[in-house]
Amino acid sequence: MDVSVAGFEWDKGNWPKCGRHGLTRDEIEAVFEGSPAVYPDPAHSREEERMLAIGTTQAGRWLLIAFTLRRRERETLIRPISVRYMHRKEVDHYERQSES
Numbered sequence: 742m743d744v745s746v747a748g749f750e751w752d753k754g755n756w757p758k759c760g761r762h763g764l765t766r767d768e769i770e771a772v773f774e775g776s777p778a779v780y781p782d783p784a785h786s787r788e789e790e791r792m793l794a795i796g797t798t799q800a801g802r803w804l805l806i807a808f809t810l811r812r813r814e815r816e817t818l819i820r821p822i823s824v825r826y827m828h829r830k831e832v833d834h835y836e837r838q839s840e841s
Contacts, residue, residue: 746773747816759824764804769824772796772804778839782807791822795835803827803835 749770759769777796785791785807794806807822827835 744810744817746810746819748818750811750813750818750820755821759821762825764798764824768798769804769806769821771799772806773819777806778835795827803832805831 749766751766756766760766772794773796775796777794780793780795782791782793789809791807791809794808795803796806797803803826804824805827806824809820809822811818811820
């Protein structure tokens with residue numbers, strides 16, 4: 742992502758949905774500290790632009806993170822919408838696509 746991000750936006754609207762797969766906020770945020778692959782998600786972008794990030798946790802598990810960027814005053818924040826571990830077939834497909 743070529744955007745300067747100041748942090749993350751967590752609240753009662755997005756945290757329960759993101760945390761239900763047993764991930765912590767720190768694990769989710771750490772994916773963005775690495776170099777996740779980021780793709781547009783136009784199928785889910787009716788009211789605001791949504792994106793998908795694919796990256797790994799520090800433990801090496803692959804995550805798929807749906808998120809949007811929110812402006813708060815002069816800062817841009819990442820607002821995760823949903824997060825889940827990727828299935829093996831998805832990881833294999835992603836790795837094959839990344840190699841070409």
